[in-house]
Amino acid sequence: xxxxxVDILMYHSISHQGGPTSIAPAVFADQMAALAEAGxxxxxxxxxLAARDGSNASRGHKLLPxxxxxLTFDDGFRDFAExxxxxxxxxxxxxxxxxxxxxxxxxxxxxxxxSPARPLISWxxxxxxxxxxxxxxxxxxSHPDLCALAPGVLAAELTRSRAVLEDRLGRSIKxxxxxxxxxxxxxxxxxxxxxxxxxxxxxxxxTTSDDVHDxxxxxxxxxxxxxxxRQHLRQQGGPYLLARQAMRRVKSAISMPWDAA
Ligand SMILES: [Zn+2]
Numbered sequence: 001x002x003x004x005x006v007d008i009l010m011y012h013s014i015s016h017q018g019g020p021t022s023i024a025p026a027v028f029a030d031q032m033a034a035l036a037e038a039g040x041x042x043x044x045x046x047x048x049l050a051a052r053d054g055s056n057a058s059r060g061h062k063l064l065p066x067x068x069x070x071l072t073f074d075d076g077f078r079d080f081a082e083x084x085x086x087x088x089x090x091x092x093x094x095x096x097x098x099x100x101x102x103x104x105x106x107x108x109x110x111x112x113x114x115s116p117a118r119p120l121i122s123w124x125x126x127x128x129x130x131x132x133x134x135x136x137x138x139x140x141x142s143h144p145d146l147c148a149l150a151p152g153v154l155a156a157e158l159t160r161s162r163a164v165l166e167d168r169l170g171r172s173i174k175x176x177x178x179x180x181x182x183x184x185x186x187x188x189x190x191x192x193x194x195x196x197x198x199x200x201x202x203x204x205x206x207t208t209s210d211d212v213h214d215x216x217x218x219x220x221x222x223x224x225x226x227x228x229x230r231q232h233l234r235q236q237g238g239p240y241l242l243a244r245q246a247m248r249r250v251k252s253a254i255s256m257p258w259d260a261a
Pocket of ligand 1: 139180
């Protein structure tokens with residue numbers, strides 16, 4: 001594994017709502033406690049971007065620790081503010097939340113009919129968290145599958161969500177997460193015109209040589225077993241990750257576990 005390595009953790013809801021996009025609060029609390037115990041620095045996406053900037057390719061290796069973690073939360077569920085943030089704050093861990101701007105203050109509209117719609121944070125809640133140091137990125141306006149959109153509609157989803165967030169928060173918005181992790185090369189090229197980074201759902205550890213518009217993440221639903229998570233943090237999770245990656249390749253033709261995310 002080339003160094004430095006950055007584990008970009010992917011969360012959605014921290015709740016008892018069930019399914020692969022909800023992680024129980026006690027499990028999340030234990031995952032964060034293990035991270036703190038391991039002493040692995042939690043950095044911001046801006047730090048990763050800064051390490052990549054400049055003409056000297058080796059510069060990032062000096063700026064980033066050998067092993068670090070970035071905490072990402074898709075969708076902006078209200079339980080981020082109520083449950084996740086107090087735990088993150090305990091350890092002073094930075095985090096980024098990706099917001100679908102048309103759904104703020106409402107409930108998700110994209111979950112399967114058999115599952116209850118989880119409420120999203122309000123704009124006041126977003127502003128309060130921003131004041132506490134939480135970063136925000138765009139998760140589009142309406143949470144569509146970007147690969148299914150006409151080019152003009154795609155551009156509007158990218159630019160309008162950024163404009164709304166910048167207007168509401170008074171800061172520049174540089175980071176993006178495509179809904180369902182769906183982004184083909186044409187979509188990624190359009191995202192790259194408007195954002196400094198984009199994440200996906202490719203299951204892998206990130207390095208400074210990754211495409212910043214196709215950053216892999218670790219789906220934390222796969223690390224709810226405390227022993228497996230601690231093994232991973234000790235850099236002993238290679239075989240488990242390889243097995244998960246192999247299973248994903250087999251299953252990807254059928255469906256993805258976060259298709260309802
Ligand atoms: Zn989403």
